[in-house]
Amino acid sequence: MNAIMHIAREDTNAEVLARIVKAASRKYDCSMEIDFTRDNRISKFVGDEALKTHIAEEVRSIFSRKIG
Numbered sequence: 001m002n003a004i005m006h007i008a009r010e011d012t013n014a015e016v017l018a019r020i021v022k023a024a025s026r027k028y029d030c031s032m033e034i035d036f037t038r039d040n041r042i043s044k045f046v047g048d049e050a051l052k053t054h055i056a057e058e059v060r061s062i063f064s065r066k067i068g
Helices: 013-028 049-064
Strands: 031-035 042-046
Touching: 013 031, 013 042, 013 049
Parallel strands: none
Antiparallel strands: 031 042
8 A cells, every 4th residue: 555645845045034123123123014824924114115125135134244
């Protein structure tokens, strides 16, 4: 008997990145609405749209820092 089991894979990278963006957004008095409960995958920017480039640069700098 050859049984096939369905495996549900959940990619949480989007949630982690949304939370990093939310943290960086606070510096600019902005935020992210995040809802990753059950079947929801919602992340929505809340704030001045003109500040998005500055926030994106903040997040980029987090990942480009050298350790050590």
